[in-house]
Amino acid sequence: MENQMFCFQCQETAKGTGCTVVGVCGKQPATAAMMDMLLFSVRGVAVVATALRDMQEEIPQTVAPFVSDALFSTITNANFDEEAIRAKVEKGFVLRNHLLTQAIEARINVPQVEEVTWFGRPDAYMGKAPLVGVLRHSDPDDRSLRELIVYGLKGMAAYLEHARNLGYADGRIDAFIQRALSDITVKNLNTEELVCLVMKTGRYGLEAMELLDKANTSTYGDPEITTVETGVRNRPSILISGHDLRDLEMLLEQTKDANVDVYTHGEMLPAHYYPFFKRFPNLVGNYGSSWWHQRDDFASFNGPILFTTNCIVPPLADAVYRNRIFTTNSTGYPNCPHIEADEKGQKDFSAIIALAKKLASPTALEKGKIVGGFAHGQVMKLADKLVEAIKKGDIRKLVVMAGCDGRMKSREYYTEYARQLPHDCVILTAGCAKYRYNKLALGDIGGIPRVLDAGQCNDSYSWIRVAKSLQEVFGLKDINDLPIVYNIAWHEQKAVIVLLALLASGVKDIHLGPTLPGFLSPAVLSVLVRRFGIGTISTVEEDRTKMVA
Numbered sequence: 001m002e003n004q005m006f007c008f009q010c011q012e013t014a015k016g017t018g019c020t021v022v023g024v025c026g027k028q029p030a031t032a033a034m035m036d037m038l039l040f041s042v043r044g045v046a047v048v049a050t051a052l053r054d055m056q057e058e059i060p061q062t063v064a065p066f067v068s069d070a071l072f073s074t075i076t077n078a079n080f081d082e083e084a085i086r087a088k089v090e091k092g093f094v095l096r097n098h099l100l101t102q103a104i105e106a107r108i109n110v111p112q113v114e115e116v117t118w119f120g121r122p123d124a125y126m127g128k129a130p131l132v133g134v135l136r137h138s139d140p141d142d143r144s145l146r147e148l149i150v151y152g153l154k155g156m157a158a159y160l161e162h163a164r165n166l167g168y169a170d171g172r173i174d175a176f177i178q179r180a181l182s183d184i185t186v187k188n189l190n191t192e193e194l195v196c197l198v199m200k201t202g203r204y205g206l207e208a209m210e211l212l213d214k215a216n217t218s219t220y221g222d223p224e225i226t227t228v229e230t231g232v233r234n235r236p237s238i239l240i241s242g243h244d245l246r247d248l249e250m251l252l253e254q255t256k257d258a259n260v261d262v263y264t265h266g267e268m269l270p271a272h273y274y275p276f277f278k279r280f281p282n283l284v285g286n287y288g289s290s291w292w293h294q295r296d297d298f299a300s301f302n303g304p305i306l307f308t309t310n311c312i313v314p315p316l317a318d319a320v321y322r323n324r325i326f327t328t329n330s331t332g333y334p335n336c337p338h339i340e341a342d343e344k345g346q347k348d349f350s351a352i353i354a355l356a357k358k359l360a361s362p363t364a365l366e367k368g369k370i371v372g373g374f375a376h377g378q379v380m381k382l383a384d385k386l387v388e389a390i391k392k393g394d395i396r397k398l399v400v401m402a403g404c405d406g407r408m409k410s411r412e413y414y415t416e417y418a419r420q421l422p423h424d425c426v427i428l429t430a431g432c433a434k435y436r437y438n439k440l441a442l443g444d445i446g447g448i449p450r451v452l453d454a455g456q457c458n459d460s461y462s463w464i465r466v467a468k469s470l471q472e473v474f475g476l477k478d479i480n481d482l483p484i485v486y487n488i489a490w491h492e493q494k495a496v497i498v499l500l501a502l503l504a505s506g507v508k509d510i511h512l513g514p515t516l517p518g519f520l521s522p523a524v525l526s527v528l529v530r531r532f533g534i535g536t537i538s539t540v541e542e543d544r545t546k547m548v549a
Helices: 029-054 063-073 082-105 122-132 140-165 171-186 191-220 245-255 266-273 275-279 291-301 350-358 376-381 383-392 409-420 432-436 457-474 493-504 522-532 540-548
Strands: 226-229 237-241 261-264 283-286 305-307 325-328 369-372 397-400 425-429 451-453 484-489 511-513
Touching: 029 063, 029 082, 029 122, 029 171, 063 082, 063 140, 063 171, 082 122, 140 171, 140 191, 140 245, 140 493, 140 522, 171 191, 191 245, 191 275, 191 457, 191 493, 226 266, 226 283, 237 245, 237 266, 237 291, 237 350, 245 261, 245 266, 245 275, 245 350, 261 266, 266 275, 266 283, 266 291, 266 369, 369 451, 376 383, 376 457, 383 457, 397 540, 409 432, 409 484, 409 540, 432 484, 457 493, 484 493, 484 540
Parallel strands: 237 261, 237 305, 261 283, 305 325, 397 425, 397 484, 425 451, 484 511
Antiparallel strands: 226 369
């Protein structure tokens, strides 16, 4: 409690144990405190909403979007705007109080936990925050399992927000998130019950990814094998980063006749794979690399940058692009314009477009091509070819290297691992981890590229679908009998829900790196190792022998 803050939800957390002075991500203690208060208020909303739902009371439609937005806003590198977070805290308490009134009128008993009974004024938030944050649980194992659940829910909430922006929602998944938050708040769950809730979170996480996959493909078509340019044109331009495809659609519609080009950055690269977006000639290509390179990438881009989701790296005080950043959805950064949707979900990007027209065109970083578009629909079109290559021994192993990129020098491991894999191995990737090797000339096996990129981190769902399909084709009882190994890099909470979804799908012996989560206590880690064979990475040479021998 004497720390200025405490956060250990990401892979880069200080010393692998927790940020206590300032976040490695750049999060300031005051912002961290407001996030602790936001999670406190959203737990209160979840407790009351769950009590109402259990008595068949109708839940206001505003509850699910608020819970998703609140959880998403606290994800690593998403929102650094203390005042914006504070406003969400107040909104949460107003919503909780509205639900409490509904419960009182319906004579429904609500658990009398602090998340429900605290009615402090806004000027009391900073004093309250240290008492309701991560360290409120004194037992490290209990804390570890509860936070593992919360981080899974955060990742799930991110995917639900993207789906909801496209008009897709599932009340069952929303109700589960609220019940899970309620259960870890009001119930004295033992270790086994918490582990069961962890697995249930993984199962619902898989459903959330399936829902988003349906939303994306129903709206924009099935991803296709696509070659994406990395060069630039001499025209005013906007760079769009993050993950939200609906924002890209609206931006392209508003720029197509404005003589303004649009480039994708980071996790927006897979947008090029969808047939819908190919109709826009001003969607030029991909600019730069993964999220942590943005200080260099954005300085060279010259035009405005739109963050649709995480991952924001706080710009340096003298950054030339500082006044060119715009945010939307659950993201935020102090003194950067934030674009809200109207009641119909529409956004006005005219300010970004006007700024782009005043600025220079992008400075070229490279000139080349990236090939992707191997989501489950496309891969299954290659199924016969893939199965035959496996049966003949032309493909020895499929190596899932999905996940996140990050700043640590130890992540060079993934580039070398990809480079040194035997030539009869195919890499299955998704998420920004691909930037470690998607520009390497690794060749193909009988026309099948050795790097198959399914898309964003949520598109890791594709590799679960592919694995289950191959299990059926080969007539295997156990998914772990497939010639597939998992060497996954993680950074933040969307990777956590992907991991839990894999475990819930029965996948074992996953290698996780570059380090194991700091929020896993030794006892909880031993449970995961014993039940699921979770392991970390070692050296490229040792792991290459261990995984693909």
